Amino acid sequence: MPRPPRLSPDDVATALDALPSWSGDADGIRRTVQLPTFREAVDAIVAIADVAEEMDHHPDVDLRWRTLHLSLVSHSAGGVTELDLELARRIDALLPD
Numbered sequence: 001m002p003r004p005p006r007l008s009p010d011d012v013a014t015a016l017d018a019l020p021s022w023s024g025d026a027d028g029i030r031r032t033v034q035l036p037t038f039r040e041a042v043d044a045i046v047a048i049a050d051v052a053e054e055m056d057h058h059p060d061v062d063l064r065w066r067t068l069h070l071s072l073v074s075h076s077a078g079g080v081t082e083l084d085l086e087l088a089r090r091i092d093a094l095l096p097d
């Protein structure tokens with residue numbers, strides 16, 4: 001399947017209005033979330049991994065104790081695409097606000 005193109009800065013800014021837990025720009029978007037425990041943070045990563053594998057689109061993940069830092073960018077496009085926005089929406093459905 002062809003992969004979608006890099007979005008414009010305006011498109012990303014508009015999309016971020018509907019994703020209040022995320023920040024960033026056309027070069028990448030990011031969200032930080034604190035889970036109650038280290039184990040729950042690891043479980044959240046596994047749930048995100050299942051979505052990422054299903055989409056064949058993968059986040060950059062950094063876990064510090066129970067604080068999870070997620071960064072999304074379409075490496076092949078060199079910036080944010082619709083795939084990153086879809087992955088962000090699906091991650092939000094898995095995580096606490």
Ligand SMILES: C[C@H](O)[C@H](O)[C@H]1CNC2=NC(N)=NC(=O)C2=N1
Pocket residue numbers: 056057058059072073074075076077
């Ligand atoms: C072959 C496979 O589809 C590609 O390597 C995919 C895998 N997951 C990916 N994930 C992300 N975030 N960016 C990519 O460019 C990417 N490419």
